Amino acid sequence: MSEPAVLQIEEVEKRFGAVEAVKGISLEIAKGEFFALLGPSGSGKTTLLRILSGLETPNRGRVSIGGVEVTGLPPYLRRIGMVFQDFLLFPHRTVAENIIFPLRMQGMTPAQQKEQLDWILDFVHMVGLDERFPHQLSGGQKQRVALARGLVSRPELLLLDEPLANLDRELRKEMEVEVRRFQEELGIPFVYVTHNQEEALTMSDRVAVLYRGQIEQVGPKLEVYNQPATRFVASFVGAPNKMTGRVTACEAGRLEIDWDGLSLIAQAKEGMASGDLVEIYLKSERIALSVSQDSPQWEGGSENRLEGSVRDIIFKGQFADYLVRVGAGAELVVSAPPALPGIARGASVQLSWSDQAADVFKAPPGDGS
């Protein structure tokens, strides 16, 4: 990172009774970053966010904002803004009053408040609606007001707790772009909690994937997407195909895996040996799809090739998901442009992908398949 860290989290732990919600997390977030905390429910991401805001105190560890340690400080003494999942606008205040609330708490004069209010209303495109009450606003408008309230005092950090979860699909797509724009134009670091990996990948610069209270992987989003470091990250990010098989041969960094009677090749990882049960995660856009050819089977080399038949095609607009049955009844999903010539329901097709395309991990113990 080229910029100095604005937010520093060191070995933060939090338990609720017997449950360890956050186990020893350390992170640094730089000034201009859009940082996503991605994980399923129960992964500790919301708890971590609440610790950052001061609404929870960690059992161990330290949090520093702008170089100043804030662990244990209540929220109203930190210079942060926050956007909540249910918007949580004050129902008894107008849009304008909601937005200037943080400014009033800071003791700004009415003239200063007005100035900041006008600026932020313009920034979030809500000019003219300042006298409305929250129940008179649409979902998207409420979201903008919540963002405005979080940003109006120009905090050092903005925390967002799944803010788009309650919006419908179309609105969400629109807001994803908007929120990203806000962050870029203001240069304030955003810490964005979500369980939606598409959202995280669309908006963020760096992503931390959380699972069961721990960080599975941290890094630039492309890196997290293309080079998952752990089995969980591979399975959670990108909606890949998952294949479970047994290693039949392992030499010179190359694995031969038996999957449901089919033979696959992939890159080996450290510690893998013949006889291991492994999980193969293959992103659907990395599989090439073509009409079956009568040319002789490819032997050896560094590509996987399978014959199959198209069971169904699910149209998704720019792309389509092709559900292809292979082998003895297994199925792979391939993402490709829709309406490929010669490929319709029932067609015989050939799938191919390189031996580097899949991410292979040892299956966790106790996994039956």
Added chain:
Amino acid sequence: MAAVNPGERSVIAAQTTLLLLLYLFLYFPIFYIGYLSLMENSVWPFPPIFTWEWYERLQIMSDFHVGLWNSFVIGSGTAVLSALFATAAAIGVLRYPLRHRGWMIGIFLAPLFVAQVLIGISTLMFNRNVLDIPGNIESAIIANTTYSLSFAFLVILAQLARYDWRLDEVAQVFGARPLRCFREVTFPNIWPAVLGAFLISFILGFNNFEITFYNVAAVPTLPTIAWGTLRHGIEPELYALATVVNLLVFVLLFAIYLLIRLGMLRLTLPEE
């Protein structure tokens, strides 16, 4: 529920203390009276000398049995009328969300904002001068119903608000006419609330003084007997009377509590 922060703990401790003191304040007199009713030296009952004397005297007190019976009648009459009107109104208000139903709710809550004394004297005047009927049990029942109807309405409303009216619609789709639907679908689900409202109205009518006093003239009820006794200075039989009434009330309230829990169970909702 969010976890409790350390700063909040002292606040909660203070609040708990206040609440406990409140319970003490509310219940200590009741227990003390119960204690007194069993003490021979009722003026200063220490050290305690146990006796049933006051309860025995209560039994032979003139008018006691008459008063008990009359109170019971008034309570029952009030309960029946209140439960009927309140149930019908609550169903009407919740099942048919018309625009101006707020006004109707307001009408049913109006009696709460009129002092009991006013209800008492106004019905007295009304009965005497307009309807030309003397004070009697019936007019006491009616006057009490006017007041307890609001309570009954609130009790049923609170429980009924969670009832899923689509059940009624389902019944209608399958051919049930309104009364049938009520009997077979609605009532079986809401009867705990109705019974609860019934019992509350009973208690209010049974124990009422200010409204009943102006309406029953010479007819004795338990509260008016107590009043008569009190005017001459306290007699220990009064403590026995009070304890008996308190016990009755608490037994009924416990029943109401069970009904409310049953009601919540029936509507298969998480506990509050």
Added chain:
Amino acid sequence: MTAWQRLRFDPRARFAVLTVPGALFIILFLLLPLISIIVVSFWRTESYELIPDWNLDNYATVLGNWVYMKFLVRSLVMASAVSLICLVYVWPCAYLIAKHGGRYRLVLVLLTAAPFLTGILLRVTAMQQILGPIGLINMGLTSFGFAPIEVFMYTNVASAIGLVYLWIPFMLLAVYLSLLNFNFELLEVAKVCGARPWRAFLEVTWPLNWMGTSIGIVLVFIPTFAASVTPRFLGGPNGALFGNRLEHQFGATGTWALGSAMGVVMFAACLIVIGLVWRTINLRRVGFTGAGS
């Protein structure tokens, strides 16, 4: 469909059938009697007979005479004081139950309401037994050689304590029900926006629960204002309130017309109080977004 059928199935008709009987009952037996005392208040009583001789004498007596107005003012002061005490005491209790009561919320609230149902007379008796000169506190003190607490014996303070004892459950219920529907998360929002705990309470909790609070105030104010039994037994010589004078007119003296006038004045005062409180409620500012919440 015939017109009759259309009517039968109309939800408005159904609504009317269910609610109108009860509403009529209330209007009949609440409103009409009230009207009748308004009417009677303009009449005269002579030797226990009401004579419809329309005049304003009764009102002149009640409103013009300091003797009567004194009681009115006393009642107002007493009612205001009792309402205030209940308000201040109830808020922390209701807050605790609503926010942290969990599964025991219902029990906790019902427990406070239970004593209310044992009837006013018995409760006042109980209070007398605790506060009075031969009551628990003072007898206890004297038997140990201490002086009795004068302020508890037949004073307005005792009356006030008795009235708080009677009506505090109403205030608790009203505030509690309001807090039940309050989203406590809004306080977290306020905190993050920089509000310290007390500020957050004043800016968020108090306004959003004002409607419940004000209903509680009214529910306590009105019976306290009209109180007659409590001041009679706890109040002592200076403790008589407006309600006592009112009751007097319907008792020994049989001056019903004057009594009715007093009743009307009392009712008018109550309506004014309700009106004033209603004016302070701006539905939007209370977070009220529509019935059926």
